[in-house]
Amino acid sequence: MSFSAITLEEKQQAFAELREIKTLLSSRGWFPGTSGNLSIRVGGFAPEQFAFAVTASGKDKSINTPSDFLLVDQNGKAIEATSLKPSAETLIHCEIYRATGAGAIFHVHTVFNNVISEWYAERGSVPIDGVELIKAFNIWDEEAQIEIPIVPNYADIPRIAELVERSILPRIPGILIRKHGICAWGANAFEAKRHLEAFEFLFEYAYRLAVLKK
Numbered sequence: 001m002s003f004s005a006i007t008l009e010e011k012q013q014a015f016a017e018l019r020e021i022k023t024l025l026s027s028r029g030w031f032p033g034t035s036g037n038l039s040i041r042v043g044g045f046a047p048e049q050f051a052f053a054v055t056a057s058g059k060d061k062s063i064n065t066p067s068d069f070l071l072v073d074q075n076g077k078a079i080e081a082t083s084l085k086p087s088a089e090t091l092i093h094c095e096i097y098r099a100t101g102a103g104a105i106f107h108v109h110t111v112f113n114n115v116i117s118e119w120y121a122e123r124g125s126v127p128i129d130g131v132e133l134i135k136a137f138n139i140w141d142e143e144a145q146i147e148i149p150i151v152p153n154y155a156d157i158p159r160i161a162e163l164v165e166r167s168i169l170p171r172i173p174g175i176l177i178r179k180h181g182i183c184a185w186g187a188n189a190f191e192a193k194r195h196l197e198a199f200e201f202l203f204e205y206a207y208r209l210a211v212l213k214k
């Protein structure tokens, strides 16, 4: 398979966008202990054109270096010669791209997303009722009620990836992995960031409400 369709300019632009979002999210403490990963799609949707830029595995995401990102194909394999390893969770990104046609996927571990995923684990979703920020998902119903899906966490990433793909809900641009973190996506980096921020706001809201109700 040839990826000559991806220009150096496209690659550099995707890496620059990833660097910018990585720096911002890191300043919020959303990549504790090297956790988290980010990706942006490059090229078209035909299998021979499909590729995405993804964070390299195990890096301290609060530091910017010349070797933070690489390009991978639809199966998560590097498409250029590199000593870098793609994120250990790249297969989850592959499945989300396949299922949604997204342009960017951001994954972060926070205390609020971990606690709320455990609190609602048996229900299998986090309920959110009538909160204004649901509109960040382009859901404009009066007093909208949504459920944010939760999947179990496994050591075997392909197992998580398969479950994620099966659990995606059409209106909800994200999925929680239990006691692990959130994957949020969008048509591009701007939208994926908006969705991620809305999820994190809603998780904190749900957490604080649950505490007050106790």
Ligand SMILES: CSCCC(=O)C(=O)COP(=O)(O)O
Residues within 6 Å of the ligand: 033, 034, 035, 036, 037, 055, 056, 057, 058, 059, 086, 087, 088, 089, 107
């Ligand atoms: C110490 S974080 C454990 C792995 C993980 O959940 C994660 O998000 C980071 O993995 P990566 O390979 O993308 O660095």
Ligand SMILES: [Zn+2]
Residues within 6 Å of the ligand: 035, 036, 037, 089, 107, 109, 180, 181
């Ligand atoms: Zn993770």
